[in-house]
Amino acid sequence: MTTGTPAANADGPRLPAAPPRRRPTMKDIAERAGVSPSAVSFALNDRAGVSPATRARIREVAEELGWQPNSAARALSGERSGCVGLVLARPAHTLGVESFFLQLVSGIQETLSAHRTALLFQVVEDLAAECATYRRWWAERRVDGVLVVDPRTQDPRPGLLASLALPTVVIGDTRTGTDAPMPAAEPASHPSPPAIPATPAAPLPPPFPLSTIWADDAAAMRSIIDHLYELGHRRIVHIAGLPGLAHTDRRVAALRAETARLGLDPADVRSVSTDYSDEQGAEATRHLLAAPRPPTAIVYDNDVMAVAGVAVAAGRGVPVPAALSIVAWDDSPLCRVTHPRLTSLVRDTAGFGRLAAQELLSLLDGAPTRRLQAELPHLELRDSTTHAP
Amino acid sequence: MTTGTPAANADGPRLPAAPPRRRPTMKDIAERAGVSPSAVSFALNDRAGVSPATRARIREVAEELGWQPNSAARALSGERSGCVGLVLARPAHTLGVESFFLQLVSGIQETLSAHRTALLFQVVEDLAAECATYRRWWAERRVDGVLVVDPRTQDPRPGLLASLALPTVVIGDTRTGTDAPMPAAEPASHPSPPAIPATPAAPLPPPFPLSTIWADDAAAMRSIIDHLYELGHRRIVHIAGLPGLAHTDRRVAALRAETARLGLDPADVRSVSTDYSDEQGAEATRHLLAAPRPPTAIVYDNDVMAVAGVAVAAGRGVPVPAALSIVAWDDSPLCRVTHPRLTSLVRDTAGFGRLAAQELLSLLDGAPTRRLQAELPHLELRDSTTHAP
DNA sequence: TTGTAAGCGTTATCAA
DNA sequence: TTGATAACGCTTACAA
Numbered sequence: 001m002t003t004g005t006p007a008a009n010a011d012g013p014r015l016p017a018a019p020p021r022r023r024p025t026m027k028d029i030a031e032r033a034g035v036s037p038s039a040v041s042f043a044l045n046d047r048a049g050v051s052p053a054t055r056a057r058i059r060e061v062a063e064e065l066g067w068q069p070n071s072a073a074r075a076l077s078g079e080r081s082g083c084v085g086l087v088l089a090r091p092a093h094t095l096g097v098e099s100f101f102l103q104l105v106s107g108i109q110e111t112l113s114a115h116r117t118a119l120l121f122q123v124v125e126d127l128a129a130e131c132a133t134y135r136r137w138w139a140e141r142r143v144d145g146v147l148v149v150d151p152r153t154q155d156p157r158p159g160l161l162a163s164l165a166l167p168t169v170v171i172g173d174t175r176t177g178t179d180a181p182m183p184a185a186e187p188a189s190h191p192s193p194p195a196i197p198a199t200p201a202a203p204l205p206p207p208f209p210l211s212t213i214w215a216d217d218a219a220a221m222r223s224i225i226d227h228l229y230e231l232g233h234r235r236i237v238h239i240a241g242l243p244g245l246a247h248t249d250r251r252v253a254a255l256r257a258e259t260a261r262l263g264l265d266p267a268d269v270r271s272v273s274t275d276y277s278d279e280q281g282a283e284a285t286r287h288l289l290a291a292p293r294p295p296t297a298i299v300y301d302n303d304v305m306a307v308a309g310v311a312v313a314a315g316r317g318v319p320v321p322a323a324l325s326i327v328a329w330d331d332s333p334l335c336r337v338t339h340p341r342l343t344s345l346v347r348d349t350a351g352f353g354r355l356a357a358q359e360l361l362s363l364l365d366g367a368p369t370r371r372l373q374a375e376l377p378h379l380e381l382r383d384s385t386t387h388a389p
Numbered sequence: 390m391t392t393g394t395p396a397a398n399a400d401g402p403r404l405p406a407a408p409p410r411r412r413p414t415m416k417d418i419a420e421r422a423g424v425s426p427s428a429v430s431f432a433l434n435d436r437a438g439v440s441p442a443t444r445a446r447i448r449e450v451a452e453e454l455g456w457q458p459n460s461a462a463r464a465l466s467g468e469r470s471g472c473v474g475l476v477l478a479r480p481a482h483t484l485g486v487e488s489f490f491l492q493l494v495s496g497i498q499e500t501l502s503a504h505r506t507a508l509l510f511q512v513v514e515d516l517a518a519e520c521a522t523y524r525r526w527w528a529e530r531r532v533d534g535v536l537v538v539d540p541r542t543q544d545p546r547p548g549l550l551a552s553l554a555l556p557t558v559v560i561g562d563t564r565t566g567t568d569a570p571m572p573a574a575e576p577a578s579h580p581s582p583p584a585i586p587a588t589p590a591a592p593l594p595p596p597f598p599l600s601t602i603w604a605d606d607a608a609a610m611r612s613i614i615d616h617l618y619e620l621g622h623r624r625i626v627h628i629a630g631l632p633g634l635a636h637t638d639r640r641v642a643a644l645r646a647e648t649a650r651l652g653l654d655p656a657d658v659r660s661v662s663t664d665y666s667d668e669q670g671a672e673a674t675r676h677l678l679a680a681p682r683p684p685t686a687i688v689y690d691n692d693v694m695a696v697a698g699v700a701v702a703a704g705r706g707v708p709v710p711a712a713l714s715i716v717a718w719d720d721s722p723l724c725r726v727t728h729p730r731l732t733s734l735v736r737d738t739a740g741f742g743r744l745a746a747q748e749l750l751s752l753l754d755g756a757p758t759r760r761l762q763a764e765l766p767h768l769e770l771r772d773s774t775t776h777a778p
Numbered sequence: 779t780t781g782t783a784a785g786c787g788t789t790a791t792c793a794a
Numbered sequence: 795t796t797g798a799t800a801a802c803g804c805t806t807a808c809a810a
Contacts, residue, residue, distance in 0.1 A: 025787055036797040042796095045789085054796090069529060072461045072788090076804090077788045078789070105512060118531060119511065120508070139455070140471075304722055304723075304726070307726050311728050338727075425782075436806095439780080461803080461804090462803035466804045
């Protein structure tokens with residue numbers, strides 16, 4: 001951004017002194033250029049059926065008039081609405097410190113706005129409200145497609161969206177990554193996970209417009225466990241997020257698998273589920289540290305709980321990392337401002353969003369559905385992990 | 390949410406087995422009810438001109454068919470688009486830990502969705518892109534109104550939106566609260582605030598659709614300063630956010646005014662501007678603590694910087710609060726998970742959003758513009774403030 | 779109280 | 795290559 005002269009208008013010099021009151025339409029262009037409305041439509045949409053000369057003239061007039069397509073008219077004529085939707089189903093108190101979403105949304109927008117597509121954003125309380133939103137958007141023809149976040153192991157949304165024929169990109173993966181029955185995470189001492197209705201995904205007609213962006217949580221968990229194992233840790237606890245979320249279940253399974261491979265005693269390794277809040281993260285940590293054989297390392301499923309865990313340890317006189325190593329899944333400024341700075345799993349969240357948006361746009365252009373893998377995260381080693389005591 | 394039988398569909402039992410492929414229209418309703426399309430329109434929009442009996446029948450048929458208005462068609466007929474817009478102009482790296490926005494948005498949605506209004510959300514890099522977005526939305530007729538956040542002392546947006554005649558609610562206030570010339574905040578040692586073009590607001594025709602939700606930053610600052618003063622603090626520094634943001638400038642002015650009233654030495658009181666990042670918060674803190682007469686209390690303009698400040702103090706062996714009291718402007722889980730827990734200014738951010746959305750809806754209904762004051766924040770006393778050393 | 783018809787700004791289908 | 799003309803689904807004068 002240039003500073004310019006004090007009197008310069010802040011959003012560019014091409015701004016006419018007095019913006020037009022009435023928005024120019026194709027008809028205006030047609031009259032001014034002396035052609036028919038349909039010629040204008042063809043010219044402006046790069047379709048055959050108009051000579052290069054008239055096309056150029058029409059373009060010129062359109063530019064001159066500052067014409068922009070009326071999105072309502074477009075949508076009504078069966079074209080795209082130029083909108084995609086994103087619903088975030090989280091109870092209000094859970095929204096908060098997490099940097100994940102704004103980063104993701106910012107990445108999504110980067111791609112969308114380059115393609116003149118708007119994002120309809122909705123925050124709701126629960127899954128039922130989320131599904132209701134999709135139905136409404138579909139009925140109102142508001143969106144051309146949707147991005148689904150927080151996929152669950154038993155997820156009604158893909159089925160619903162497929163039945164509505166709404167092009168969809170699932171950010172994350174509904175699969176658990178193992179065919180073996182899932183070992184359930186033990187509920188935390190405050191067992192308040194919301195009930196997730198067990199809905200077997202309805203059998204779908206094979207070609208439905210749903211792509212998946214897939215993150216290799218298992219590999220990420222392995223990299224964390226291997227790091228801790230090499231440091232000598234043999235008692236490792238995973239403070240997990242909401243059970244029922246697919247990535248939670250994948251991480252839980254990966255923890256089991258990897259520690260089994262390394263020959264750790266299953267009694268010394270487990271996952272504890274929480275609602276991602278600092279309160280439950282702190283409570284679970286307190287509980288663990290008070291146990292007869294406390295873990296020597298804890299992996300937290302988000303940054304907020306990890307920071308809360310550090311505070312609990314400090315409060316109980318348990319030095320981090322000397323007596324307890326801590327790893328945070330997902331990096332953020334938080335992990336850098338605590339003492340000690342937290343070793344954490346760094347993902348390119350904005351990149352994730354860009355990829356997802358790209359895929360949705362492809363789907364809208366008729367591309368076939370597919371599963372894409374997101375870039376592998378890496379473990380950023382800081383000061384909260386060291387040799388086992 | 391009830392658990393239901395395993396086979397129950399998750400989003401409610403009223404879902405027909407196979408959703409209709411074609412969306413029902415008013416014409417369908419008219420045919421089925423044996424009336425004219427206009428009768429349907431009147432009935433469904435609560436307008437006079439149909440008998441109670443037919444109205445009831447039409448309603449019934451609409452319900453039965455699961456009719457929902459096509460938003461594109463509505464928008465095209467000159468009605469509302471049923472969408473309002475919100476643009477967040479922040480460089481990607483600045484998005485992040487702050488809980489403020491998701492809270493605000495969640496409050497906004499609560500009100501909007503109760504009135505069947507959608508939120509178009511856009512994240513852009515800077516003010517110029519934000520203005521461009523408004524122009525595009527206006528030209529495309531995408532939104533009925535907008536919510537403007539992060540108002541600045543010299544702000545081109547109200548003028549632009551007025552010239553586009555887009556109903557607008559400014560969240561925050563462009564006024565500084567004093568008529569006296571603003572004392573500028575000293576730039577931090579890393580002076581990287583983005584240049585804000587000095588654009589004198591264009592003189593506007595008086596009746597333009599712009600309301601303001603106003604927060605009394607001065608009163609809030611006074612409550613903080615008074616608290617610190619009573620604890621004996623006489624050297625107080627304010628680590629401010631971005632200069633040019635109206636609330637920053639108001640807080641800076643209020644600090645000056647209140648400390649002057651209390652008779653503090655102006656040399657011992659100042660504001661330092663930052664970009665809200667943990668890095669600049671930490672850097673400013675380091676700088677202050679290394680100075681010959683370090684402050685005994687620091688007020689941070691957001692939670693992230695406050696936490697970073699605590700970490701810096703801890704790293705330099707400065708005990709908080711024994712040697713340094715710390716106050717965070719804006720509460721969040723962060724303030725509760727640090728050691729010590731931070732005394733912070735608690736605002737009802739979601740309520741702020743609800744109020745703003747309510748006001749915008751009123752504006753769309755033709756209500757006159759006005760200035761509304763948001764609820765006063767209160768200071769939540771925790772462990773990071775105590776008597777001056 | 780009802781029905782008919784025009785219009786909103788596009789896209790799409792025809793003849794010319 | 796063009797230019798009428800009919801959708802699209804809704805609102806709204808205006809007529810019956």
